[in-house]
Amino acid sequence: MRPFIVFINGSPRERGRTFGYLKAIERGAKKEGAKTQFFHLRDFKILPCLGCYSHSPKSCTFPCKVKDDMEKIYQVLLKAEGIVIGSPSFWFSVPGALKNFIDRLTCLENNGYLLEGKIFAAPSCAEESGGEEVGHYLISVFNEMGCIIPPFATPFFNEKEKGTWQKKDLEILGRNIVRLAKVAKKLL
Numbered sequence: 001m002r003p004f005i006v007f008i009n010g011s012p013r014e015r016g017r018t019f020g021y022l023k024a025i026e027r028g029a030k031k032e033g034a035k036t037q038f039f040h041l042r043d044f045k046i047l048p049c050l051g052c053y054s055h056s057p058k059s060c061t062f063p064c065k066v067k068d069d070m071e072k073i074y075q076v077l078l079k080a081e082g083i084v085i086g087s088p089s090f091w092f093s094v095p096g097a098l099k100n101f102i103d104r105l106t107c108l109e110n111n112g113y114l115l116e117g118k119i120f121a122a123p124s125c126a127e128e129s130g131g132e133e134v135g136h137y138l139i140s141v142f143n144e145m146g147c148i149i150p151p152f153a154t155p156f157f158n159e160k161e162k163g164t165w166q167k168k169d170l171e172i173l174g175r176n177i178v179r180l181a182k183v184a185k186k187l188l
């Protein structure tokens, strides 16, 4: 079995630091036999969530009533065995496009926990502060949506400290995602 792992760059900078960290994880995943797909959120039109769930859970349907590029992304996520989202710290949180993306996943959660059992990891970076908050936030959200979190799932990079030991862990994380995806496939 070759697990299918999706890599999502949440930074508006296509070839920035987040990109590099995601690519290192992808290398580890490929070495372990994964099929991968990489995309940049900035290339997609992702409108904000309309908050239908708050009116009534039945109003939050899948497919989502908002028509935009999320339709394509949902299909990829549903096929994936693993999801890796990289994000910079924008004021101790994620960039706006990534927040829109997360809110728009509510319909997957509300209509049968459709992300349940997928492996999730979240590398993050910042100039000096906020990366840990971003990583832990993303892990909390996706675990709440049913995802499984592997060892070393939130590597955080403070760009003022060059050459951190965590850089060595990125390929290991890629390997762990694939191994865990194989185990999860047998159990779930």
Ligand SMILES: Cc1cc2nc3c(=O)[nH]c(=O)nc-3n(C[C@H](O)[C@H](O)[C@H](O)COP(=O)(O)O)c2cc1C
Binding pocket: 011, 012, 013, 015, 016, 017, 018, 019, 087, 088, 089, 090, 091, 092, 125, 126, 127, 128, 129, 130, 159
């Ligand atoms: C709008 C905005 C807000 C930011 N807020 C923070 C912050 O609160 N703390 C921090 O250390 N760096 C902050 N940064 C810097 C980025 O997190 C940092 O440069 C990161 O490495 C960029 O990642 P990228 O190369 O993938 O785009 C901010 C940058 C932008 C553009």
